Amino acid sequence: MSTPQALLASPEDTEAQFYEALQRGDIEKLMSLWSDDDExxxxxxGGPRLVGMAAIRATFEAMFANGTINARPDKVKRVHTLTTAVHSVLEKIELTTADGVRSAYVVATNVYVKTPQGWRMVCHHASPGTSREAQDLSDAPSTLH
Structure with a gap:
């Protein structure tokens, strides 16, 4: 189990540090942001559901073996209660290819709980996205009449 490095005052603090750890390839920092809950x-x-610290750590270690992950959160939608926060995030991923820098999108849901050590991640669920995800679809009318 990772030892939390600092008191994280808000879900936004935890989320910012999560994406910073991805961009730096810092496995220790990344794992310190997770709750120490077994579940x-x-x-x-496109991957399987990983449950527990060891399985999650192993997948991020494998990803970091190929380099850092240039993922940046965008268009975050938040639902907060006193002890739980759910963030729907459009992640913009930049990949360097032989043809130059290319962008891809991932739709993610990050769930945080408030613990005695501050806010910790309990779930990160990411799905492949398309450029269409860059535009929000909602029930709200796009024009006023």
Whole structure:
């Protein structure tokens, strides 16, 4: 189990540090942001459901073996209660290819709980996205009449 490094005052603090750890390839920092609950869950795009610290750590270690992950949160939608926060995030991923930098999108849901050590991640569920996800679809009318 990872030892929390600092008191995280809000879900937004935890989320910012999560994406920073991805961009730096910092496995220790990344794992310190997770709750030490046995039932934490992570689903990577197209991957299986990973349950528990060891399984989640192993998948991020394998990803970092190929380099850092240039993922940036965008269009975050938040639902907060006193002890739980759910963030729906459009992640913009930048990949360097032989043809230059290309962008891809991942739709993710990050769930945080408030613990005595501050806010910790209990779930990261990411699904492949398309450029269409860059535009929000909602029930709200797009024009006023």
């Amino acid at each position: 934490i869950v992570c689903v990577q795009p």
